[in-house]
Amino acid sequence: MRLAKFIRTEMEAILQAWTEFADTILPTEYMSESGLRDHAREMLLAISEELESSQTDAEQTAKSKGGGPAGQEQTWAEVHGSDRQSSGFSVVETVSEFRALRASVVLRWTSAYPKIAGQQLKDLTRFHEAIDQAVAESLQHYATVKEKETRLFGAILRASPDPISVLDLDGRFIYINKATAELFALESKKIIGNTVSDLGFSFAAGFQKNLQKVRTDQTGYRGKFVQKFASDKGERFEYLLAPVLDKQQKTEAMVCIIRDITEQTILAEKIWYNAHYDLLTGLPNRGLFLDRLEQEVKHAKRNEQPLALLFMDLDGFKEINDSLGHEAGDKLLIAVAQRLTDCVRSEDTVARLGGDEFTIILCGTKNRSDVKWLAQTIVDALSAPFDIANQPVQISVSIGVSFYPTDATSAAPLLQAADHAMYDAKKTGASQICFARKP
Template identity: 65%
Template sequence: MKAKEMQTHMRLADFIRAEIEPILQDWEEFALTILPARDMGKTGLRDHAKGMLLEIADDLDSHQSASEQDAKSKGREPKAEGESSAEVHGGDRQSSGFSVIDTVSEFRALRASVVSHWTKAYPTITGQQVEDLTRFHEAIDQAVAESLEQYATVKETETRLFGAVLLASPDPIFVLDLEGSFVYANKATTDLFAMEIQAIVGKSTLDLGFSFASDLQRALGKVIAEASTQRGKFVHTFASGRGERFEYLLAPVLDEHQKPEAVACIFRDITEQALAEEKIWHNAHHDQLTGLPNRRLFLDRLEQAIKHAKRSKTPLSVLFMDLDGFKGVNDTLGHEAGDRLLSDVAKRLTGCVREGDTVARLGGDEFTVILADAKERHDVALVAQHIIDALTLPFQFAHQPVQISVSIGISRYPYDASSPVALLEAADQAMYKAKKSDSNRVYFCEAIDQEGRDSD
């Protein structure tokens, strides 16, 4: 259609319907400059704008009284039944992460696109066209009002729901500023800290004297520097007495430029879970009767001890012990007495060595000891004799003294073997030599080698 014919016959409502595609193309170019809009498809961007333009075109075709015109010019037009495209737009934009400024700027761009195309087609407008343009501006203002009202309604609803979730959450949730000071804390946090919210906000975990504060501050620095999530665990007893083991999650709160502006944190009490896991691990690595390390943990510790001895170029010794007379106690006094005897033996053995040494029960009446940093053979022999003396003292059962003895075999690293299993086997062989010789005897593995050479 020629421009002259358009000037004569086309009103703004019809123009919007006829030119809606180029109008939307210009508007879309602007919309894609808004950060949250970049992740939206064309449909998500255009549907509201197209609906609003068509509703405005219908409005321009409708009769409008002076009072209605005045109300619309102030954004106070009576609300129609059902949601308008502008209201849908406002709610959607809030949910999509648009700011109020972003949302309003879309309307400005929509207004600018329509006016630009209209004035290019009609450089000079008069009469009805002037009235149409005035009513168009009023309709845009009304759409802005409807959109922002819905934006605010959704925002308030979201805030209330979020607040309810935070309030109901059993997990402490709080927000820290970039310096590590509290700016928000939910009820679970104040309950855990046993502090009023006024005493928390504005303070840091360092200010509050928490033992984990330094670790949390380091994690906070990583969150801010890398804009990434950080996880960790800590052990702390709060004034409330609730929990002891905790894990935490720190997550950045990003601004419109994707830069951290705050850090959200969640604590989770994992005390029961941690204690249960520790119990499972303890049961898998310790003798249930005596509480001493079992064979599995003994070999693991022996491996670590060998590595240390190799690095420090110091010897270590393994003592393998078998109780003499234990079977008689079991047969005459019963298994309950036998179990008690084994527990008492474990206590005496532990008292014979240093805290850094390992005493283990391999099963039955067999016990082992790892002696670290015993540099001289004579020192090892003294510890073995101390054990013999301790175990030959009577054990008291229901006013009845019970006496046993012990045979001890000893292997030394690196002289007799260099692996955990080989050292244990060497000490076991030496123990059998000691048992065959006489009770309360100590036998070194090197003596077996000497016997072998003497018999050649």
């Protein structure tokens, strides 16, 4: 029987033997068993067709040396090499498929025909030549595709505007792209082989710690750092670390991608600032004040500490604003905010609620007399003339005071009590201080 016909007749038995052998040498994660069998079947059918084709002496000589017909379209072996490279097979694994295929066919053939001679021997020789040629074509195409992939990947890395690097298990740079060298403002040879600590970067300690976490946990990590590089390219950065695993699922390196987020961060901070601070005076606005009051009341409750709240309204501000103009009024509000800030401690909160209304949160104030003294200090500070529009301007303030937990045990009632006390002070006259009435 001719070998081509034998292969077709004994296809299932050959595939069974091939599968048993292939399972010992091929990684099962790449393809399903049915996928591998179908691929092997196609290879065997292609070889069978080749065995049945006519062959000149020159073609036979070329085949014996691993060469095929010149100028023909892409062969099945070349397709195989390309497929195996893209599927993640190694070179050894790719060759092993052919070894398994050769072994399964030859074992079955020689078992059926122990004494091979004549045409059967020629068929077997042509079969070996076909396998050898297929291996050569497959590996050549595998290498071509691999080289192209490497070249394209390298081009992507070089062209990437984001700094990309690969670090070894000790955190030393073993690869950097052009963007990394430009960001660090260092030549590649001065970066490769060094750690971020060796390069003297301020974020090194945290970065190295996170590298070891990625190495151990084999999970990605996203972090941020602030650094002013010599290149003057940004100062706030986000970085992504990811492990590179070998076939034994052990970490063999780490990849780092850095992204400049300076503009986004500054914009986000500006948006947040505008939403929480008074744009004229720079003091916390009503929203941030209410949030801080809530937090300070909770803190006072947990620690069983008192809390005082001052609510202030400027006396006669409208008349000054109308007579000197809004620009002068704005300058006066800015000056008032500065004097109020100078009167309190750094841990206290001075806020502008809007218009000419201000508040102060006094933390941990135990004595009522201390609060009254501070309120009087504020009255005296604001009564001193302000230099506005090259002329002295005088103003006074009415102050209402409430206490936690005496007057209220939550933020909103505490603010309301101080507000009512402030109106009582206004009714009494300018530059007055009133404490909240007992409920």
